[in-house]
Amino acid sequence: MTRLRRMLVLLAALTLAACSQAPAAHEAGQAAAPRAGFPVTIENCGRKLTFDRPPAKVVTGYHPSLETLLALGLGDRIAGRTNFAESAFLPGQKEQYDQIPEISDTIMLPQKEVMLAQGADFVLDNAMASFDAAGGYATVEELDAAGSPVYIMGGWCSPEEVLEFTIDDTFTDLRNLGAIFGVPGHADKLISELKGRLADVRKRVAGRTPVKVLATDGGTGPVNAYGGFGITNQMITLAGGVNVLADVKGDYTEVSAERISATQPEAILVSDYATLRGEAMPSSPAKAADAFAIARNSPAAKDRRYLAVPVAAQHPGYRNILAITDIARFLHPDAFAR
Structure with a gap:
């Protein structure tokens, strides 16, 4: 079996990055009234993503994308997830994982037709591997066009950017996700807690x-x-x-x-x-x-x-x-x- 990390990093090189403006996240169900603080525009993988309201029908890829949303208290927004047969769960998250519909029996997102059929208004993943057309997956551009904008965590948008990752990118993701989902206060609190952990470690060592x-x-x-x-x-x-x-x-x-x-x-x-x-x-x-x-x-x-x-x-x-x-x-x- 191909090792997880090698698969994610090597397949990232095959994916064509989208360069144009992504459409606003589309609504799931009936139209909702505009919310304060919206629209929100953020940059990810060289693309601008604009949201008129918080996503309500989210699909997540590999484990860290889902558990990050759970840490932000957004489990009720996740409509589909992949399978994490190899994962160790953080306390309390396995129960939430079990309640979310599984749309792929691997860590990868499902094939193109199945993925597009999800009608997601937001897709969150940790690498570009699940958007490789050569592997039969829906591309970032195809999902954008379908109203399912893609956000790649950590800036892992290319093999070169994987090497450039810094811990500050984690805080950027939390801040961006807090803005996208209309929970900036929750995101700021989580960031503060995590920075406190880092400060404690630095002091001790x-x-x-x-x-x-x-x-x-x-x-x-x-x-x-x-x-x-x-x-x-x-x-x-x-x-x-x-x-x-x-x-x-x-x-x-x-x-x-x-x-x-x-x-x-x-x-x-x-x-x-x-x-x-x-x-x-x-x-x-x-x-x-x-x-x-x-x-x-x-x-x-x-x-x-x-x-x-x-x-x-x-x-x-x-x-x-x-x-x-x-x-x-x-x-x-x-x-x-x-």
Whole structure:
């Protein structure tokens, strides 16, 4: 089975980005009275999206897009979602997930005809992979023309922009979504809470020696690992670590076993797919064992020190900040003892 991150990043290169103005989000059902604060116009992937009123019939793609809307209290707006068989859910979100109609049995949006038939007035996803015409999907342009404007989280609009991601992009998404859905106050409150978490982590790890970290998604030669660009690298740095592959240009990339062996990590992060297991998707302990075997003389291998990081946290979404706290606790447990 093709690995999730590789599929999302590589397919993004195949998608034609829309360059023209997207139409205003269309209404689902009977016309509603204009709301204060609207129309709202935001930019995403080089396009301007204008909304005359808050979306009411939303389709979400991969897990972080849905859970970000749930964190904003917008679960009642979601009319369809994809399947997250591999995901670990945040507290209270699995129950909401189960109540939302499933329109695709994979993490990808459904094929073109099914997708267009949803009549969505907003589509939220984490990458461009689900809008690739070559894969049989409705394109961004086709959905825009149908009144279903697309928003890509984290600015993951192209492979280059995946590498340019910063944690500030997460706050931008929350602010934009708050404006689009007419809940700016809720968005500001969530942003304040998350920034408070980050400030607390920075204070706790300040002055401590950064821990040398290897982040891997398994493999023995080559190894699927995370280089010095993108979300995972930033989470390591903000959590008080230093990425041993910081000089590798890439986010999710392949690195030789020899290169991994030479890094001498003190701790290892492993992408965790929770319930998706089998020969094609080893468990987190199995991935960690492979990494320990490759870097067998490293401090991490000697201490068997690793942390499973939910793969959903390694894609744009508000869980990025939650994961930074978890990683910081793992790297600097003494800093959280008080």
